[in-house]
Amino acid sequence: MKLRYSATSPYVRKVMVTAIETGLADHIELIATNVWDPATDIGVHNPLGKVPALVTEGGEVLFDSPVVCEFLDSLHDGLKLFPPAGGARWTALRRQALADGLIDASVLRRLESGRPEGTWSLEWIERQRLTMARSLDTLEEEADELGETVTIGHIAIGCALGYLDFRFADDAWRADHPALADWYETFSARASMMRTAPKEG
Numbered sequence: 001m002k003l004r005y006s007a008t009s010p011y012v013r014k015v016m017v018t019a020i021e022t023g024l025a026d027h028i029e030l031i032a033t034n035v036w037d038p039a040t041d042i043g044v045h046n047p048l049g050k051v052p053a054l055v056t057e058g059g060e061v062l063f064d065s066p067v068v069c070e071f072l073d074s075l076h077d078g079l080k081l082f083p084p085a086g087g088a089r090w091t092a093l094r095r096q097a098l099a100d101g102l103i104d105a106s107v108l109r110r111l112e113s114g115r116p117e118g119t120w121s122l123e124w125i126e127r128q129r130l131t132m133a134r135s136l137d138t139l140e141e142e143a144d145e146l147g148e149t150v151t152i153g154h155i156a157i158g159c160a161l162g163y164l165d166f167r168f169a170d171d172a173w174r175a176d177h178p179a180l181a182d183w184y185e186t187f188s189a190r191a192s193m194m195r196t197a198p199k200e201g
Contacts, residue, residue, distance in 0.1 A: 002055040003068075004033040004045055010103045010163035011065040012052045013196045017155045018069040020192035022076040028054075066096060069152055081152045088151070095142075095153025098135055099160040105131035106160070110167050132164075136177050143179035150190075158187045166198045 001024075005012040019025040033042050033051050046053040046063045053063040054071065062068050073081045083089040109128035112120055139157060146154060161184045164173055174181035187193065 001027055001057055002029045002031055004031050004042060004051050004053040004055075006033060006035070006051050008166070008198045008200065009051055010107075010159045010198070011050075011100075013159045013162065013198060014065045014152075014155055015052045015054070015068050015072070016196045017159065017192040018072050018081060018152070020195060021081060021150060021155070022072055022078065024072055024075060066100070066152075069155070073152070079149075081150065081155065083151060092151035092153040095151070096156040098138060099153070099156035102132055102135040102139075102160040103156075103163055105129075105135070106163055106167060132171075135160075136173055136180065140177040140180045143177075143183045146183050154187060155192075158184065158190075158193055162188065162193070162198065 003012075003015065005016070016025065019028055034040055035042050035049055035051060040049075042049050042051065042053065045055060045061050048063065050064060052065055052068055053061055054068045055061050056071070062071050070082050081092075083092055105128040109125055109132070112125050112128070146157075161173070161180070164171060
């Protein structure tokens with residue numbers, strides 16, 4: 001398998017954490033991809049021009065991160081990160097959606113703030129900040145219920161919080177979310193999280 005990836009993408013990190021947790025990381029060839037490079041060929045694998053995009057051994061191309069993660073989870077015989085049915089499945093998927101939304105808002109806020117000063121939409125930035133705040137508040141309310149069994153929801157939450165530390169360290173999200181911070185301290189110590197910590201370059 002081949003994965004189009006960026007070392008700073010929280011969506012790619014979700015896939016890599018999933019690959020490690022399922023024992024599949026060694027079966028994936030990483031292809032570094034800068035989606036902002038005008039000369040990039042990412043469109044060959046993903047018409048949306050985004051990473052991650054996974055080329056399967058059969059040549060099929062899968063995107064985006066929820067699809068790629070669930071595909072990888074289908075390839076192993078261990079405890080599934082995507083519960084097969086019932087309330088556990090819907091809880092895991094809902095938590096993944098919430099964490100992905102937190103990432104979406106964070107990325108949009110960063111992109112807007114990265115435009116030349118004077119061209120920013122302060123209303124847009126505030127809208128994303130409020131979405132981030134609401135998401136964190138909801139995760140704080142659920143932190144004591146996360147438990148120890150790892151699902152795709154946990155992985156998505158961990159990657160979202162890691163992205164906040166990476167790009168928005170000044171937000172100091174832990175101050176108002178102590179239970180979530182305690183959970184993340186433990187989760188971020190997993191080998192899969194430590195091996196995939198985002199870095200520039």
